[in-house]
Amino acid sequence: MRYVYDYAEEAPGGRELLGGKGIGLAEMTALGVPVPAGFTITTDACRAYMVSGKQVPEGLDEEVGEHIAALERQSGKRFGDPSDPLLVSVRSGASVSMPGMMDTILNLGLNDVAVEGQAATTGNPRFAYDSYRRLIQMYGEVVDGVGGHRFESALADLKATRGVANDVDLGAEDLREVIGTFQRIYEEEVGSGFPQDPREQLRRAYRAVFDSWDAPRAQVYRRHHRLPDDIGTAVNVVQMVFGNKGASSGTGVCFTRDPSTGEAVLYGEFLVNAQGEDVVSGIRTPEPISAMREQMPGTYGQLLTTLDRLEAHYRDMQDIEFTVEEGRLFLLQTRTGKRTATAALRVAVEMVSEGVISREEAVARIDPEQLDQLLHPMLDPTVEVEVAAQGLNASPGAASGEIVLDADTAEMRGKEGDDVILVRWETTPDDIHGLIRARGVLTAHGGMTSHAAVVARGMGKPCVAGCEGLSIDVRAGTVTIGEHTLKAGDVITIDGGTGRVIVGPVRLVPPAIDENFDIILDWADDVRRLRVRANADTPEDAARAREFGAEGIGLCRTEHMFMAPDRLPVVQEMILSRDETARRVALDRLLPVQQSDFEGIFEAMVGFPVTIRLLDPPLHEFLPALEDATSDEMRQRIFSLHEANPMLGTRGCRLGLQFPEIYEMQVRAIVRAAAAVEARTGEAPLVEIMHPLVGFREELSRLRALTERVAAEVPSVAYICGTMIELPRACIRADEIAEVADFCSFGTNDLTQTALGFSRDDAEGKFLTYYLEHGILERNPFEVLDQEGVGELMRIGIERARSVKPELKMGICGEHGGEPASVAFCHRIGLDYVSCSPYRVPLARLAAAQAALVDSGVTALVIGG
């Protein structure tokens, strides 16, 4: 087994074997791009080291020795040479970008003798001593675990003694003194002197890189990003080049295009007579890259040519590091550049028009989650904020505004044009007018499916819910947010995308949809197979969804219509009715309003299907809390409707079967609305009537009969009748259920609750949070579909349903329908459509396209590898 490859050699294993840095340097070498000489110790070596219980694999030291010898031949310098030593850097480089591992040791090869030789050879003793003291510090920290603070405070002490402010103000002799101090520190901490043998330095350095693969923070990072533990890292040993050798030297980083706008201009920073470390550590302020053009025009021209060549080779924007040593350009790293969403879209679109990439590749390259940035205002990422409290990221976007503690004030102030944030323990349907006028909402209670969260998401308005650090004293008009006590009228900022709550205003970045957004999504639509619908309960939502490209409504929840403040009293009257007759009287009053709801939605979605789900939640959700009951009768009814586990109680089709008059009213309203809209617009709405929470064929069979009986009252209206699949039993017996369904839509919110036995209300902020914090679960299954569990149930459901009806239309209408990885899964298991909140529609369109592109072999490049 061979463990080491020179950059100039062709290695058999690519990125997996050489890691991201190594493959970049090898590829640049092959392209003829100037890079320093060096070699890679492969990930094979690291894996062998780990598997053997930290034994350096046999022959590795010898191989490294041979490659060092080759480096010596090539450079004409010798490792440990007392007069002009060969110096190298040692860096980790896994196949995927992985912060948290050992980074870099520079200047390896120096020792007490060689440093003097270098001082003499370069004629720059300060440079040589500085290099050596950096080596001792970095080596001590990363190889031997010496606390960095010891070195830093020693340096600070010396600066104080000398009365200088900056490192650069220390002279050569000062640095020589620092070296002595650092070596004493090293010896005190490690128990032996700083190693003088460069080969020992190197051996211990690459072992340290291997060891850093298993460091706790690297493990945490991998777990969080679902990276495998066993791929290991490569180690790069590269000859040092020096940008700090005077005016003809320098160092820089640059992007081949502007990573913030995407414009095709060189973008970066340059520092003459400096090492990369100086830029990173902020010791000196770098100049824009254009400064280099003036200071060293020839090398600049060479840089431009090189970058063109790299972009042409990698066919994507590159992020590179380079050093100029006495006029000679060296590229130290190239990788695909990270970019903002705006830039990502522009680069992709422009590269297509430049003929560099295909439209499909352009589509494959956009991170769907990044699109969300474009649809909502965000906190300015350049501003540092102090987070006062953390809640659930219940609805994305950010907003600043004055604290308002009741909905009436929020409505009034909002109408006057003031920016207000509605702050409540929790919201109820009675607060809706305040929600409409507020910039955002913050609640102390409630989860991702609480009233505030659901309503805010529908409106595309920021919401932070379940914020445990929040408490409210309405009478005193004060709120406590973490450590801060504020009063109504004080300004706070909420970030619904992350759940952060900040005291005071924060600069926001407005949403920015430009033409590139539409271009990419048009291309995405050309390649995707999955249809994308929206979950929308109002004509406004439907219209917005349509603007975002929704191809219908996959879930119209009729309960939100019941919650509207003008209807709630009638709904309550219906629930409090003593018998069916009285219930029917109340329902007759609801009928025309339901009909007008549906008319609005049908009109907004003309030409596209609209799936209306009949009443789902338990009836007690429409009644006030027991202590707020206004009559004994109401108290009695609230008591009798109380359930130990309402999630698993009398709701969904169980309601529809026990109180058929409710569903009858709804079906009647639907078909009458459809007829009215057809009469008005000349186009027949595509009506889909959906029964929730079905677990048994018999349930759907009876409700289908009910639907058909009532719909027959308006025989001109065509419709189809189907069900949600949101119980494990429905997945398992989807074959039987499919026999009486025209379509099935997976309700993965409830399916996740039942399949995992996780009540969302009780899990988030409680044991689920504990699970996520302690790595028992990697992802919140309510955000990212649990593909192995819930997804496997869906797969079984699809297989069984289609065994009976091969052409059965099947979709998903849980919130996962707007999450990219889950959308890709839905594509793979053969669903026909996904349905998500209007604001997630663009993202779902893109994710669906990318999933289709994977089938045809087009995948995204690794970003930031």
Add this chain to the structure above:
Amino acid sequence: MRYVYDYAEEAPGGRELLGGKGIGLAEMTALGVPVPAGFTITTDACRAYMVSGKQVPEGLDEEVGEHIAALERQSGKRFGDPSDPLLVSVRSGASVSMPGMMDTILNLGLNDVAVEGQAATTGNPRFAYDSYRRLIQMYGEVVDGVGGHRFESALADLKATRGVANDVDLGAEDLREVIGTFQRIYEEEVGSGFPQDPREQLRRAYRAVFDSWDAPRAQVYRRHHRLPDDIGTAVNVVQMVFGNKGASSGTGVCFTRDPSTGEAVLYGEFLVNAQGEDVVSGIRTPEPISAMREQMPGTYGQLLTTLDRLEAHYRDMQDIEFTVEEGRLFLLQTRTGKRTATAALRVAVEMVSEGVISREEAVARIDPEQLDQLLHPMLDPTVEVEVAAQGLNASPGAASGEIVLDADTAEMRGKEGDDVILVRWETTPDDIHGLIRARGVLTAHGGMTSHAAVVARGMGKPCVAGCEGLSIDVRAGTVTIGEHTLKAGDVITIDGGTGRVIVGPVRLVPPAIDENFDIILDWADDVRRLRVRANADTPEDAARAREFGAEGIGLCRTEHMFMAPDRLPVVQEMILSRDETARRVALDRLLPVQQSDFEGIFEAMVGFPVTIRLLDPPLHEFLPALEDATSDEMRQRIFSLHEANPMLGTRGCRLGLQFPEIYEMQVRAIVRAAAAVEARTGEAPLVEIMHPLVGFREELSRLRALTERVAAEVPSVAYICGTMIELPRACIRADEIAEVADFCSFGTNDLTQTALGFSRDDAEGKFLTYYLEHGILERNPFEVLDQEGVGELMRIGIERARSVKPELKMGICGEHGGEPASVAFCHRIGLDYVSCSPYRVPLARLAAAQAALVDSGVTALVIGG
């Protein structure tokens, strides 16, 4: 297609084609047993009739005509003959016993003319007129739907006019008048005169039998007994024989053995000079069968010989009807006799020693559910009771006793030897001392898993729970049960096997386990493959389970130990602890009591495995209701532990992961107990530690590590570590979970709740009751395993788990483990054991044996066909 078979012919289709009655008559004919001549119209004819929309199949009338002609030839009588007419009976007879269908029309063939002929020929006009008026009445009722009350009141009027009390006191002329009256009634109701053509009578009669197959009550019966709708019924047309032709005639019913004790003696009733109807209608009181020996010794001898032949042929106790017509014996029906549980056991055991059947057949013949009769006192089935209210059948057995409204009084009175029933809204752990001393418990709230239900089942004590008709006024010392208002001290009777509550005492039948019980169960043990364990939480339960033949404990619930009144305060202290340190202090106090619990259980189960489930329920179950909190701290903690859906909240292994110190204490108590018991008894307990509510491999993997770490403190103790499978995800991912499990036990109570989305607390008495009453579901899935849904998930789980560990030990510990059909299912899907409550162990042993016998082709005979 042929639709009619004479009893003397060999028919190709057996019971399915001829029905139970028909096949019995045909087989008796073949055996040479004297039966009246006749024929069967097959179930094929009925099916053809139904499928064609009630068209009599072509050729049927002709075929019936030919068979009537054959009957005429054989009997020498003619149908409709004015002097000596052929009379027949017409009866339905499906392949399975099915009450609710048309029963019998006797004397068909009489008309206004023939009745006079018969009067003359028999010399018994009263007999002839009585036969005819019966025909008009039966025919009018069953063929033409005339209300029976019209005939009955006309008869009553005449008796009043004549001043006589009984039908038999009416003379021939009276009956002739009755005929006239009945014919007028018939004509008024039907619109035409009573049909005089015997062939028309017959044609309409068998159509009426076909129609009765679809009568609502027959449909309800089939749905309830899960019988298919499309098998149809046969029709038997049999020549009339008359037991009412004088002193040498008679009629009787008898069993070949005593159906109540099983003793091998003839058992039955006889009535000289009577028709079967007289016996059934209670007009005359029959004599014991022995009376026949004196009255007609020859015929009696012939009957005995015949019965011996039938029992030998059918190899089971027979229930027969016979008629003696002028000294000639005719058997009218034979079927396997229904019997009490005691008799079933005795008959089976004795038939084995008689060499009639094999042991396996004996085992196959016992209805497992019947065994329950033997283990609990029951209401005397001969006593008619008025049910005052109906609750859930929460724990089987019946008890009468005085109403007591609090546990202290129940304990005191019980200790004094009084029979008391504890009547409560619901019980809590604080009531346990009262429960122990009461004969039974009745609660208004709570379901099958309520405290009262679970504790009562464990004690084998009757419990009726969730009785909606019950309300209690503790202050006034009164209770309302349905319409009755009672006070403490009044006697009530509860039947925990059916949920009935009766005011006043009812005679009880004591439990009766005899040696036959043990013999049959020993034989069952010889053939079953499934192991049977018990769910037991105390040494007493464990000992009882062992007496009943349990081969270990499949579920020892540690929470019941936490609930004990002397421990609850310490448990509450533990829960109220502010931090882990304080929690550990309280847990240290619980450790020795837990250890002593486990020692007792291990000792009781020496030699058998004991599966201990670590703490499962949410912590708030150990705290009082919010309003009963005794401190602000407690109130605060109750509030913070409140969950919207506790069933899906922080419980099971989620508790164990968040508060590892609780499970650590439990594991420590287990291994210390095991070591102590081994030291005392010299035998090492077989310890199985079970983690509840696992859904993800990572959960069990961490808890296994915790278990191993703590158990290592007592390294001498061997144990295995496994999990419950009670979430759909755990079934789906049983492969991954099995990797870190030594055994898996399906918790089908919770698996049913999650797979179906049915909260048991909210379903029973609410929507589930509605579903069962309206036929949406046929069975309560918490009583009888939902094999198609929950069972299919189990099948998938077993398949996937064993794909990883082919030898993995798998069992079930939900309540379904004691339900016969579910036990059979567990056998079929390959489980290793079932675990059920101690009182269900015998039943599970028998059911497991029967399931194994099905594999080898031994099945039970059809009882009562």
